[in-house]
Amino acid sequence: MLKKKWGQHLLIAKGVIKKLVESMEIREGEVVIEIGPGTGNLTEEILKTPLKKLYLLEIDPEMIEILKEKFKSEKVIILQTDATQFDFSSLKESNLKVVGNLPYNVASLIIENTVYYKNFIPYAFYMVQKEVAERLTTTASWLAIFVQTFYKLSYLMSVPPRFFIPPPKVQSAFIKFERKNEVSLKDLKSYKTFLLKIFHQKRKMLKQKISEEILIEAQIAPTKRVEELSLEDFLKLYEIFKISN
Numbered sequence: 729m730l731k732k733k734w735g736q737h738l739l740i741a742k743g744v745i746k747k748l749v750e751s752m753e754i755r756e757g758e759v760v761i762e763i764g765p766g767t768g769n770l771t772e773e774i775l776k777t778p779l780k781k782l783y784l785l786e787i788d789p790e791m792i793e794i795l796k797e798k799f800k801s802e803k804v805i806i807l808q809t810d811a812t813q814f815d816f817s818s819l820k821e822s823n824l825k826v827v828g829n830l831p832y833n834v835a836s837l838i839i840e841n842t843v844y845y846k847n848f849i850p851y852a853f854y855m856v857q858k859e860v861a862e863r864l865t866t867t868a869s870w871l872a873i874f875v876q877t878f879y880k881l882s883y884l885m886s887v888p889p890r891f892f893i894p895p896p897k898v899q900s901a902f903i904k905f906e907r908k909n910e911v912s913l914k915d916l917k918s919y920k921t922f923l924l925k926i927f928h929q930k931r932k933m934l935k936q937k938i939s940e941e942i943l944i945e946a947q948i949a950p951t952k953r954v955e956e957l958s959l960e961d962f963l964k965l966y967e968i969f970k971i972s973n
């Protein structure tokens with residue numbers, strides 16, 4: 729019944745589920761979205777909190793049937809949808825707490841999509857492959873920079889394979905995204921294009937991808953490589969790049 733193509737690994741450890749939900753600190757009146765609820769193990773625990781409304785975004789029609797059977801509360805709204813492309817603005821809610829034991833094959837896409845809707849999502853909590861979690865907290869990929877520009881990331885806990893059915897081949901980690909307030913950057917598609925451009929062929933020097941004038945104006949040595957830049961460097965560089973393009 730569990731489908732590999734949709735990354736279905738259900739969390740079964742009650743203790744872990746409890747901890748994950750506790751770490752979300754859901755208060756009275758909050759609106760929560762769960763991505764990939766599956767059979768609803770995490771959902772049940774989330775529903776013990778004093779939330780106002782819980783949206784469930786699930787792609788698998790079989791899971792949708794199970795969820796409808798299980799959760800008849802008026803607080804629960806079940807949507808059959810692809811979370812990699814979900815339009816979070818469509819809910820007309822602006823302070824969403826998003827959580828999910830994500831399907832690992834599309835976790836990066838779901839994270840990228842979360843950032844596009846950052847104005848609606850002050851907090852997100854995702855279970856991802858441990859390696860993905862670790863990479864996201866470094867400056868090693870365009871997505872890591874993209875995320876960290878808008879969110880402060882924290883690593884909440886590691887979760888070993890035995891807590892899932894079927895156990896995934898990799899270690900997992902639960903991470904928290906907390907939106908930063910001060911960021912004024914608006915055109916996210918253009919920012920992504922810029923990041924892809926500098927992360928393309930990582931071993932090349934920056935001057936082979938971006939004009940030396942821009943690099944010098946941003947006070948970055950043109951012979952540096954992308955791995956040597958800090959988050960602040962990226963932001964400074966983008967500001968200047970944006971104006972001159």
Ligand code: SAH
Nearest residue numbers: 734737738739764765766787810811829831
């Ligand atoms: N949260 C559940 C199940 C996690 S498994 C638990 O912890 O027990 C991942 C879930 O995401 C599955 O239910 C799968 O059907 C769903 N899923 C996979 N791809 C999806 C997508 N693109 N959009 C929404 N849900 C998806």
